[in-house]
Amino acid sequence: xISFEIEGGNExxxxxxxxxxxxxxxxxxxxxxxxxxxxxxxxxxxxTKEQQKNIGINEGLIRLSVGIEDxxxxxxxxxxxINNVFKKELVC
Numbered sequence: 001x002i003s004f005e006i007e008g009g010n011e012x013x014x015x016x017x018x019x020x021x022x023x024x025x026x027x028x029x030x031x032x033x034x035x036x037x038x039x040x041x042x043x044x045x046x047x048t049k050e051q052q053k054n055i056g057i058n059e060g061l062i063r064l065s066v067g068i069e070d071x072x073x074x075x076x077x078x079x080x081x082i083n084n085v086f087k088k089e090l091v092c
Contacts, residue, residue: 009059019081021079034067
C-alpha cells in the first residue's frame with residue numbers, strides 16, 4: 001500500500017485515474033489486483049475539510065494497493081497516465 005499526492009488536486013487526481021488501465025478504482029483496497037482510491041472523495045468524504053487536513057487527506061491524495069500484476073506493466077501504465085495528465089514526458 002502506498003499513498004502519494006498529485007499536483008493539481010482533485011481535478012488531476014480524477015484525470016490520472018481516468019488514464020490508468022491496470023489499477024481498478026475501489027474503496028476497499030484488498031485483493032489480488034491493483035486497486036486505487038481517492039480518499040478525499042470516498043473513505044474520508046464524510047469528514048470536514050479541517051478534519052481531513054488534520055489527518056493528511058488532501059484533494060490530490062491517491063492510495064494504491066499494488067496487486068500481483070507485473071511491476072513493469074504498472075510502471076508503464078503510470079508513466080502514460082502521468083504523461084497524459086501533465087502533457088509532458090516522464091520516464092521512470
